[in-house]
């Protein structure tokens with residue numbers, strides 16, 4: 001047998017037990033940072049190295065594409081070779097792959113296209129117009145949620161029976177049904193459909209099911225606590241009579257309940273696989289003792305827990321710091337000031353927040369200090385308008401029947417094709433049951449449109465046909481480059497919004513780099529354009545590029561799952577923000593607390609918690625109450641960094657408050673401005689100043705040198 005010490009040695013006794021367990025179903029239920037992901041990776045390496053199965057027999061499911069590629073790298077490192085045939089991916093990625101391979105069994109056209117969330121809403125909007133429903137009452141978003149919820153539970157419209165007089169449900173169901181028919185006819189597959197369709201295909205196809213059940217002898221799943229109904233069903237159907245499930249998870253980190261994830265799936269495992277062997281890991285290797293105590297104390301407030309006790313034999317480390325800011329801008333400046341003092345790599349630093357809108361103030365503060373940063377997950381690269389514009393062109397060139405792409409670019413840049421003409425086209429398409437592209441031809445041939453309406457349309461289709469022919473033999477990146485050039489997109493954005501044009505151009509440059517990289521990585525790919533488009537839709541920016549690799553990471557708490565950083569800032573700990581008001585209203589406090597637990601346990605060495613006493617919301621500044629989560633942490637574990645103490649250390653003179661709202665003032669950095677608001681008293685007096693350069697800032701009188709002028 002091969003020497004497997006490099007796989008086993010870096011593990012503790014319980015981790016070894018899990019990695020080297022005999023072929024059986026296993027559930028590793030353990031707290032944050034206890035090595036679950038490490039154990040999963042080592043288990044794969046161990047299976048391969050001890051030759052119990054070939055890479056071909058292994059399927060590993062992770063939560064993000066980033067996690068999947070890290071996992072693949074770790075396995076290759078451990079085995080010191082590149083493994084081929086191993087499937088590692090997200091549920092969506094794996095299902096997409098299966099559907100591409102088995103489109104016939106799945107009753108899809110070979111050219112089926114993925115609808116991302118935006119495209120899906122566009123389709124729903126179209127359907128809503130044909131129903132002539134009031135789109136204020138029947139919002140596309142609401143219909144989208146209804147459809148996705150159904151699909152995530154494995155339900156088709158025909159499976160749901162609207163009883164009696166439930167008119168709302170009846171209406172939703174008929175919208176759902178129309179949507180299903182539309183997608184089926186046009187070969188469109190939304191994200192939830194990827195999973196549901198794969199499940200149904202395997203369920204209804206005995207031979208196919210048998211093939212995969214025989215193939216995947218080992219099915220391994222990370223972050224199992226966040227699987228939803230359809231994902232669980234998929235796992236059940238993939239794990240055959242002679243396969244083994246290896247699930248790792250942490251009930252305390254279940255944070256996707258709002259998206260249909262079911263903690264109960266952990267209990268279901270023991271019901272559905274009675275022989276499952278459960279292993280608990282309790283030693284945490286990630287965080288200092290103090291950080292871990294903070295996390296343990298917080299999560300102890302949850303009632304619904306399976307219960308576990310995490311410990312570390314590492315050092316207590318630094319205290320956990322708590323900063324009370326007087327505004328979100330002060331909060332951002334404090335945090336960014338601390339980051340500027342950080343001497344190690346930027347990439348070891350993360351700012352975590354509850355809602356993605358909070359990122360903007362941090363971005364501004366980071367830009368001011370010239371610190372490179374990257375937004376992970378939130379502001380997705382492939383979701384940015386300019387990227388979607390170019391990809392829509394690419395889609396239409398590749399597949400003229402793609403109506404979503406057609407609609408997106410028909411007037412981009414402006415061609416003078418009016419809404420009325422488009423409405424006519426849609427009607428023709430409906431009547432002839434054809435794509436908009438064909439509807440244009442119908443309309444022109446049968447002279448259904450006025451000359452004024454027909455001319456730009458004819459120009460458009462001719463242009464696209466010509467461009468398509470011209471680019472036929474070009475590489476993917478050449479195509480993208482030509483589209484950007486020939487469509488005059490940069491000039492269009494310049495006209496559209498000159499301030500934003502620079503950023504958009506940078507994004508387009510980045511897109512070109514992405515296609516070039518894709519080409520070198522996928523030399524064997526037969527249909528590289530389709531492969532790239534699918535990846536773009538699926539990844540939606542997780543692998544978002546940045547000019548710098550080494551940059552500070554900004555992300556929502558939800559995106560932070562599974563990751564770790566030396567220095568973590570957990571900000572906006574205020575009632576209504578975190579815990580979020582929606583969750584409070586819906587009785588989901590425990591899930592919010594788990595989210596806070598996830599945030600705290602991302603930190604290895606240093607953790608700052610912060611909240612602001614006031615926060616601007618909906619155009620006004622409100623007082624904000626400190627989050628209950630801070631109060632739930634024993635105060636001896638926290639070291640407060642107080643404005644007050646900062647003030648008393650401040651060598652300046654006692655501020656004499658001679659300023660008032662309406663005064664013209666000058667500031668050494670920001671220049672001249674006018675006071676528009678005043679708050680607080682004595683040493684905590686603060687002014688809101690609108691500066692001539694455009695910025696509006698809250699300034700604490702004790703800190704700033706504001707002079708009347």
Ligand SMILES: Nc1ncnc2c1ncn2[C@@H]1O[C@H](COP(=O)(O)OP(=O)(O)OP(=O)(O)O)[C@@H](O)[C@H]1O
Nearest residue numbers: 010011012031032033034035036037038285286562
């Ligand atoms: N036996 C060990 N010896 C040393 N370091 C370890 C050991 N086990 C895990 N680690 C390290 O501890 C950290 C946390 O491990 P890992 O990310 O696998 O935990 P996890 O349980 O998956 O955490 P999460 O719940 O946040 O996903 C990693 O840096 C990992 O390399």
Ligand SMILES: [Mg+2]
Nearest residue numbers: 036037038562
């Ligand atoms: Mg993990």
